[in-house]
Amino acid sequence: MTNAYDEPEGIAPRGTVIVAAGRGETTAAYARFGKRIASDGYRVRVLPDVTADSGQSLAEAGKLLVDDGLPGPKVVVGSDTGALFALDLAAGRAPGLDALVLAGIPVPRRINLLGWEAEVEARTSCPNHQRVLSEGAAVRGALEKAPEAREKSDVSLPTLGLHGDADSISPLGEARAYYPGTLVAITGGKHDVLNDVSHRTVAATVVLFLERLRLGADLPAIAQEQR
Secondary structure (H helix, E strand, O other): OOEEEOOOOOOOOOEEEEEEOOOOEOHHHHHHHHHHHHHOOEEEEEEOOOOOOHHHHHHHHHHHHOOOOOOOOEEEEEEOHHHHHHHHHHHOOOOOOOEEEEEOOOOOOOOOOOOHHHHHHHHOOOHHHHHHHHHHHEOOOHHHOOOOOOOOOOOOOOEEEEEEOOOOOOOHHHHHHHOOOEEEEEOOOOOOHHHOOOHHHHHHHHHHHHHHHHHOOOOOOOOOOOO
């Protein structure tokens, strides 16, 4: 089931963000992120674990992307295997897709986590998000199933990558090769980089990318440091 977060009343919508959750994640894992992006005027739709039923997830994302009731530009934000899902949409030239935000792309290797506490610690250092996960926003043990190996994707769409430099699930040094476009490393960030302790900075980085996208696919600069 898709969760929806809309722009504040009286504000003209600035675009649509479709969030593709990763391994074992429910839509509840992205309530804070969805509300924050929506507060800046974007309509947000969250898809649960896109690996649970990839066919249904592709169909649902496809419907959202061509829904005339949702404003453009339309951007898919994918976390973990949700990022791989987003890359697959781009590779298939999904109609209506304007850009990607890829967070915590997983490397194709199996990891062994010693219980739920260790899994939560590997996901995030944010106490609030740890609580949300433990209250049912993620399936326990889901991260231990390794994603399939794949080649680096050749994507022509505007793309923003976000990855924690303290990600033990998918180490930055190994994951870097799978990111097309711009990659932003988050200092001290863990695997659930959209929901980690630096979630405010990450959300601001996403919003800046969305605002630049509204100006054109070549992402014109908005803020420029002067010396």
